[in-house]
Amino acid sequence: MKKARIIYNPTSGREAFKKELANVLERFEVAGYETSTHATTCEGDAIKAAKIAVERRYDVVVAAGGDGTINEVVNGLGEQDYRPKLGIIPVGTTNDFARALSIPRNIIKAVDIILNDQSIPLDIGKVNEHYFINIAGGGKLTELTYDVPSKLKTMLGQLAYYIKGIEMLPSLKPTNVRIEYDGEVLEDDIMLFLISNTNSVGGFEKLAPTAKLDDGYFDVIILKKTNLAEFIRVATLALRGAHLDHKNVIYTKARHIKVETDEKMQLNIDGEFGGLLPGEFINLKQHVELFVPDEFVKKNDC
Numbered sequence: 001m002k003k004a005r006i007i008y009n010p011t012s013g014r015e016a017f018k019k020e021l022a023n024v025l026e027r028f029e030v031a032g033y034e035t036s037t038h039a040t041t042c043e044g045d046a047i048k049a050a051k052i053a054v055e056r057r058y059d060v061v062v063a064a065g066g067d068g069t070i071n072e073v074v075n076g077l078g079e080q081d082y083r084p085k086l087g088i089i090p091v092g093t094t095n096d097f098a099r100a101l102s103i104p105r106n107i108i109k110a111v112d113i114i115l116n117d118q119s120i121p122l123d124i125g126k127v128n129e130h131y132f133i134n135i136a137g138g139g140k141l142t143e144l145t146y147d148v149p150s151k152l153k154t155m156l157g158q159l160a161y162y163i164k165g166i167e168m169l170p171s172l173k174p175t176n177v178r179i180e181y182d183g184e185v186l187e188d189d190i191m192l193f194l195i196s197n198t199n200s201v202g203g204f205e206k207l208a209p210t211a212k213l214d215d216g217y218f219d220v221i222i223l224k225k226t227n228l229a230e231f232i233r234v235a236t237l238a239l240r241g242a243h244l245d246h247k248n249v250i251y252t253k254a255r256h257i258k259v260e261t262d263e264k265m266q267l268n269i270d271g272e273f274g275g276l277l278p279g280e281f282i283n284l285k286q287h288v289e290l291f292v293p294d295e296f297v298k299k300n301d302c
């Protein structure tokens, strides 16, 4: 019998997962799984829980929560030689990663995608000692995710980030950086850099339109120094994926990136604080096997 471990954040989103747990377990059982659960209790707990699932040789690990929980589970799997297949039940506030993969927010539908047993190999990013599944970046605006109060997130969801972002706009300052990507070097003043594995970031669904999940490459977006008006212009263009031709935007693909700066710059990893620069980013090609919906496979079948 196949074994699944469901790691869930009971506080995530509007605490919806707890209410559905009995239904979820029944569905797994009917599908022939022996299932156990772990409710996370604090920051970092999902990392430990995923490592235990590896030691116990589970076939499948399910991360039920927001992007933070998914990131922690991936950090628990990343370093291991044996890595169970990964399932995702998105019950967080933003769920950027699930959106990029067309995994629905309906809990039962998300469960059925796992039980349908269709999976793809997925690239994973590593920066310094952290793993990421969706995006890493730096620059003042990427720091806003830590400043959004969780109560506001629960009330307003994604909108809370936009409100906070607009509030921060006047204080945006460029940072002088040295970025080395697959042998090329950029030394310049930049507003932000993003190293992405998917096309959906921070609610911008066309930010990295050519990003592929399994090609072993990151999509790199660098916004060079702009004034406030230009910055707003680029952000508006980015909403519809029309920012790539802007003169201040660099958009490229790379497997290995180093970012250094003389100033203090925080790293944002899958929406959470990930330490300070310098950072060395490595793409681990097809490192984790991930359950995905038919819809995602069809969309990317060409």
Ligand SMILES: Nc1ncnc2c1ncn2[C@@H]1O[C@H](COP(=O)(O)OP(=O)(O)OP(=O)(O)O)[C@@H](O)[C@H]1O
Residues within 6 Å of the ligand: 009, 010, 011, 012, 013, 040, 041, 042, 043, 044, 045, 064, 065, 066, 067, 068, 069, 070, 072, 091, 092, 093, 094, 095, 096, 153, 271, 272
């Ligand atoms: N029982 C808990 N109580 C408080 N915090 C927790 C608990 N379990 C996990 N956490 C922490 O909460 C963080 C955020 O959780 P998660 O990403 O699941 O939900 P979210 O904040 O609703 O969604 P999103 O990250 O998409 O905005 C996790 O990274 C983890 O560190």
